[in-house]
Amino acid sequence: MDVRLSADNRPAEEPAPLRRSVLSSAAGRLARFAAAKAVRLALLLVSVATLSFVLVSFSPVDPIDAYLGPSILKVSPEQREVIAQRWGLDQPPVERFTRWAANLLQGDFGTSTIFNEPVLTVIVKRFTTSFWLMFAAWTVSGVLGFTLGLLAGAYPASPLDKTISFYAYLMASTPTFWVGMVLLTFFSVHLGWTPVHGAWPAGMAAHDVSLMQRIHHLILPAVTLSLIGVAQIALHTREKTIDVMRSEHALFAMAQGERPLAIVFCRTLRNVALPAVTLQFASLGELFGGAVLAEQVFAYPGLGKATVEAGFRGDVPLLLGLVIFSTVFVFTGNTVADLLYMIVDPRMRRNARKGDR
């Protein structure tokens, strides 16, 4: 084992105790934090909305052609105009954008062209299905990834570490949909243990479905997502653990005869948790992307599937609604990460206070 004393071991690595004075001004700081974040979110939304609209209007996909599909031959130019009117496509782009933005400010996201329903309704409906998939995958990959990272980092270069690292590197470079298809082929088709399709058994009504049946249908897509999500967290946690294990206080503990695992769990958890927490919350964007692919493979009727359809079939209002939704979703994740960072690491609080003055 590498036991060299690192030159840059920092005393600040020592976890500082929570102090009363810190908590007293917490409310004020939180308010300022929230205000700054809100401004940033507003700016972000404006630019994302504008950029997406410009990109979509340059898209080569003709929304009317995409909507008509094979019916294109049954429809005359006159009928196309009727459709364009129904969707407001007969207006010039700038006018469409201003009208869309004005409606947006009033909470109206417009009507999805391919679902013929308000965009918000579509998003809420689909997100409720996706939520459980993402939540399950997110929790499992966080807990599992963190634990595996700690174990690997506690015993670097051991067979355990090699196995975990190999797995993590393998998964980090494997596409989600491929893992999904392999699992589907093996567990659903070959062994018949898990369902192939959908969020609950075919033919059943949503309200008759038991929790277990839902979980049964959730297992494979969630496992697919977590198998991949584990990799990032595990690798970063492993690096950090190795770092911390080289710090003075860890070495000191080791010199006193403590076992590496005990040191990791009792003395360094807080330090090691930092990258994991950041990654975990910052990974919401990736989770979103992964869910798109996993839902496609398992025909799981969530937001991911709706996104793919909206893209293929040129559903501009829904696409824009999804972009805004995912922006808020990912932004929230990052903000939570920032908040937790301040709670987990007292130095961040101190820095934040210094920065305020």
Next chain:
Amino acid sequence: MNSMHTFARRAGFAGVVLLLLVIGAFPALAQKDTLILAVGGENTEGYDPLLGWGNYGNPLFHSTLFKRDATLNIVPDLATKRQLSADKKVWTITIRDDVQFSDGTPLTAEDVAFTYNKGLEAGGKIDLSPLVKAEATDSRTVKLHLSQPDITFVQHLVTLGIVPRTQYGPAYGRNPVGSGPYKLVRWDEGQQLVVEANERYYGHKPQIKKLVFLFADEDAALAAARAGQVDVLGVPSNLAAQDIGGMRLHVVKSVDNRGLMFPVVPDEGRTTPSGAPIGNDVTADIAIRKAVNYALDRQALVAGVLDGFGRPAYGVVDDLPWDNPAVRFADNDPEKARAILEAAGWKDTDGDGIREKNGRKAEFTIIYNAKDSLRQGLALAASDMLRPVGIHAVPKGENWDRIKTRLTHSQVVVYGFGDHSPLEMYKLYHTPGPDPMYWNAGFYSNPVVDSHLENARSAESFEASIPHWQKAQWDSTTGFTVPGDAAWAWMVNLDHTYFVNKCLDVGTSQMEPHGHGWPITANIVEWTWTCD
């Protein structure tokens, strides 16, 4: 004592969880009166006929005025008779008086008139534009006023599902009420559609009481079928040559065709209003188009590219009632192709195997949708078959949107068509209007063909229109098919392939149009379960 109690409760809970897990692990068993179908095609915007649900026929939850039987003859459904006025602009239709919607309200001529009037302005996938207005003259009679004689309007009488005027509204597509053989019970978007037999249906009562349509990608649907969870599975023909336990292959003939579209006008620097170039100097020569038609070995295309699931195509409407059998010819005849080219002055003067005429090489690009492996196969095979007669055809995959908007008027393109209405033939071969659409992309125009097509459209009855449709194809002096102008080189008609549970008898399927999947349900009321 207390802890014992807690322990017992926990153990009980664990037991329940375990039990549920075991129950949940069993797939839903397909029962005798419930079928699970994976034939694709979710109508994401809802099951609203006025927005296009069922526009290829049989809108399951709705009845139509007329319908097509297994041999595609038009037979009465809701209507008992129809009459065309002397000026051929007013259709008078009498409907049955014993029909109820699935919620019990009677279906009257008012509902029919409402359906047509509303459909005109709904802005969906149906195009009722020849209609001026519909009016109910009494509870059983409806008059449809057209702006001009148009016998192809009959297609709407066959496909447009009648909706109840009192219940129609923006949310109708998610909760359709109709008078068809089935009613929608539940639609879990992105996942499944559950339908049950409509006990108020006036026609032949279906034996299968419940249907579940699964919406899944090809791979997921195939996996579900392999896991024994599907009774009817639609697959592309390249996946048809396999065994799925408990299922048999059901092959349906179709007019879903593929062919080469030729630009028939020379390149004179013209462009469409959007700037796409028009014309191709090589394919503007009828000799080239005829030579391509004779040189192709269609039987080999069927065997090689379609794995035998199909039949050669000689026209756009093969084996439909308005098909003209006189347009068939002996293909796979490179000798004849060479003779035609020689006679037209296409000769290989520089010995590179490619013919020239006036310094121009017999050379063109065959464009196909790069995502479609079947079209790619056809383009590659056609290119190989043309090489020996001295035509250099270069296959090239392109993005579908680019094909439609930029390339289609100046390049040879692999297209697929095939409909249950001859209106398609009209659109493909009638002189295009000022606003070119991609159906007559090659700018084909022949005044004699135009007049045949117009006569057909303005015929006094559908039966009377058929000879005109046939003459447009070939009237023994001209026509758009190979004996005439050879405007296209049609290659193959696909077979549509399904895997069907061995215990299910799906009767005689209609010859299917372009597009695959739902049409198999056209005769669903005749399906029977043959095992116990």
